[in-house]
């Protein structure tokens with residue numbers, strides 16, 4: 001059995017683990033990253049018949065305000081972005097379509113709000129941006145809107161926006177403080193949505209480059225099976241064949257894996273309270289088409305059915321072969337639908353009908369479909385009863401947690417990046433303080 005010593009061992013090679021490992025390696029730490037499968041975790045890109053299917057749309061929300069951008073600058077990542085055209089994002093209103101009012105331009109043009117409601121909505125945006133609307137951790141956004149007697153149209157608008165940004169069919173359950181915290185950042189952005197050219201794959205490659213350039217070690221297809229905790233510190237992690245020692249550890253693995261690894265340790269009971277975490281689930285249905293079907297919009301959202309289609313290849317030139325098109329439909333799953341095969345069939349039919357309506361002729365051009373009936377878009381669903389896992393516990397001083405189930409900023413991958421960035425910074429500061437002492 002080989003025993004190796006590192007400054008930091010990172011367990012889990014999804015976006016959180018990779019970005020933490022890259023940040024620490026770049027700042028001179030000797031790191032090892034251990035991943036049980038392939039790098040990227042849920043952020044993967046699969047090439048089929050010339051189409052780059054991303055597990056997820058690889059859209060980054062509020063890029064200019066994001067931790068990914070901070071890391072992009074800090075680590076010198078070479079990413080190429082394609083920014084979303086706001087005016088091509090529409091709501092399907094049945095007989096008509098209307099601009100999504102996610103900025104002032106959209107607000108002026110939208111048909112969803114009329115007269116005074118436009119001003120009321122603008123007032124809420126302004127108050128949120130200025131930090132006056134903070135919400136309350138004990139009050140859901142639905143309760144908050146009811147208490148403030150917000151007009152029905154504005155209320156519906158706010159919940160619709162939250163549905164899209166939190167990828168949920170149940171936006172009313174979001175805690176009001178999480179809601180306003182999210183929009184405080186998003187309303188300030190100049191770039192509401194951007195796509196990474198080349199998909200998640202390009203981002204994974206860039207993190208790997210930084211880790212390897214700085215002599216970090218990456219071990220894939222190897223699970224961490226056991227850990228050793230002594231004197232309130234993790235001392236070692238064990239894979240089938242090897243043992244890894246380090247001064248600090250980051251566990252970028254989901255809550256159920258954490259509970260298994262930390263059984264019998266001082267934080268077992270702390271992790272237990274996160275044991276019935278319910279993830280945010282979606283159904284997605286991608287289609288690779290031989291020939292582009294032109295459309296006036298690149299994003300269309302059916303508010304009633306809570307399904308949206310994105311024209312991925314419009315933004316990511318590498319997603320489809322020349323002349324082809326890659327479209328992605330995502331349907332939000334409500335709690336009752338998750339384990340119900342009949343609901344899955346119904347949703348699949350609704351998605352196909354939505355494609356028929358907006359991309360007529362797609363069936364004739366179809367080269368390859370890719371359907372996932374139940375996908376974990378985020379490992380935690382934000383509700384009044386579910387809060388993110390803390391990124392550390394005082395009972396274990398050298399150990400940190402990161403991932404889209406942790407406390408952090410934003411939603412989806414931004415939760416992974418923000419938690420990973422924050423824990424890396426804390427480790428760097430701690431090491432610097434120890435050196436200085």
Ligand SMILES: Cc1cc2nc3c(=O)[nH]c(=O)nc-3n(C[C@H](O)[C@H](O)[C@H](O)COP(=O)(O)OP(=O)(O)OC[C@H]3O[C@@H](n4cnc5c(N)ncnc54)[C@H](O)[C@@H]3O)c2cc1C
Nearest residue numbers: 012014015016036041042056057059224403404412413416
């Ligand atoms: C359909 C869909 C659409 C999405 N769209 C977007 C989007 O448009 N924008 C966006 O920002 N995000 C999107 N996401 C979300 C994004 O993919 C996730 O937020 C992000 O990939 C989570 O990364 P993570 O590192 O936190 O977790 P994970 O990817 O879950 O990484 C955890 C890693 O830990 C590894 N692991 C677990 N146990 C062990 C062990 N014992 N030893 C070693 N390794 C272990 C796992 O194999 C995995 O690789 C989407 C997701 C889906 C499914």
